[in-house]
Amino acid sequence: MNYDWHSEPWVERKACNVRLKKLPKCLNVLEFWRMANKIFRAVILGPPGSGKGTISARIAQSFGLQHLSSGDLVRGDVAANTEAGILAKTYIHKNLLVPDHVMTCLLLPKLEKMTKHSWVLDGFPRTLAQATALNNICDLDVVISLNVPFETLKERLSDRWIHPASGRVYNSQFNPPRVHGVDDISREALVQLDDDKPEALLSRLRHYKDIAKPVIDLYRAKGILHSFSGTETDKIWPYISSLLGSKIPVQQAFATPLPLHSQDH
Numbered sequence: 001m002n003y004d005w006h007s008e009p010w011v012e013r014k015a016c017n018v019r020l021k022k023l024p025k026c027l028n029v030l031e032f033w034r035m036a037n038k039i040f041r042a043v044i045l046g047p048p049g050s051g052k053g054t055i056s057a058r059i060a061q062s063f064g065l066q067h068l069s070s071g072d073l074v075r076g077d078v079a080a081n082t083e084a085g086i087l088a089k090t091y092i093h094k095n096l097l098v099p100d101h102v103m104t105c106l107l108l109p110k111l112e113k114m115t116k117h118s119w120v121l122d123g124f125p126r127t128l129a130q131a132t133a134l135n136n137i138c139d140l141d142v143v144i145s146l147n148v149p150f151e152t153l154k155e156r157l158s159d160r161w162i163h164p165a166s167g168r169v170y171n172s173q174f175n176p177p178r179v180h181g182v183d184d185i186s187r188e189a190l191v192q193l194d195d196d197k198p199e200a201l202l203s204r205l206r207h208y209k210d211i212a213k214p215v216i217d218l219y220r221a222k223g224i225l226h227s228f229s230g231t232e233t234d235k236i237w238p239y240i241s242s243l244l245g246s247k248i249p250v251q252q253a254f255a256t257p258l259p260l261h262s263q264d265h
């Protein structure tokens with residue numbers, strides 16, 4: 001806060017030194033209180049396999065934010081046979097993005113119900129139309145964009161295993177399950193998504209580049225975009241953690257830090 005106390009008529013020049021020494025403390029307390037109660041909203045952007053889910057899970061655990069994954073939410077609606085889920089299913093099965101109007105119908109009502117929660121949203125928005133729709137219902141504090149080389153994405157996704165019911169994600173190098181092919185917690189079988197198979201991957205990555213650019217440009221113009229590049233999540237994570245720590249220090253103080261290479265549940 002850059003309030004000019006000198007301009008206040010009740011602040012005499014002489015008394016000013018004394019008052020100015022006290023006021024910043026009082027303002028710090030107010031600022032602390034404001035931040036403690038602030039609802040924080042982050043979006044994480046990046047191509048498939050860039051680590052959005054992995055990093056969002058770390059953000060959720062370290063900063064107490066709710067992790068919302070558009071992929072998990074769509075799969076949930078597909079499994080529950082909702083109207084939007086039935087529409088979405090045909091596109092997912094063809095390795096296509098779900099149309100904007102279906103996606104916004106499915107997701108925005110869920111976000112609108114979360115007025116009292118801080119969240120990190122992973123996988124949405126992917127298009128400019130989705131970003132505009134999101135903008136109409138809330139203000140974002142931070143947008144994180146992940147840049148990971150194509151070869152790395154290919155390697156990671158060919159080895160991504162998912163527990164569909166919970167959205168937990170494994171990789172046999174990076175964070176393997178305790179028992180091969182089995183979810184650590186539920187003991188149910190892990191699956192590989194059709195989306196991650198090499199034949200689907202190349203077209204998904206090409207498509208991502210085309211549609212992501214205007215979304216990234218929009219958030220850059222708003223001054224809330226933070227980009228991180230690298231081939232290893234563990235090396236990118238400290239920078240993201242430090243960025244968020246400077247913006248949500250209170251939640252961080254109460255959270256348990258996640259050890260490197262631990263399972264991102």
Ligand SMILES: Nc1nc2c(ncn2[C@@H]2O[C@H](COP(=O)(O)OP(=O)(O)O)[C@@H](O)[C@H]2O)c(=O)[nH]1
Nearest residue numbers: 049050051052053054156160170171174232233
């Ligand atoms: N080898 C390796 N795998 C990683 C790393 N970070 C994430 N992964 C794995 O890569 C795959 C894609 O990550 P995910 O978070 O699902 O990416 P998303 O598609 O952007 O949400 C998963 O199997 C992760 O376990 C990393 O630094 N190294």
Ligand SMILES: Nc1ncnc2c1ncn2[C@@H]1O[C@H](COP(=O)(O)OP(=O)(O)O)[C@@H](O)[C@H]1O
Nearest residue numbers: 048070071072074092096097098103123124126
């Ligand atoms: N924001 C979105 N817009 C359109 N389709 C989406 C969106 N989010 C998820 N989907 C659909 O759900 C599928 C799975 O999404 P997700 O689990 O986020 O996969 P990935 O991050 O590997 O692309 C996508 O391939 C797409 O069909």
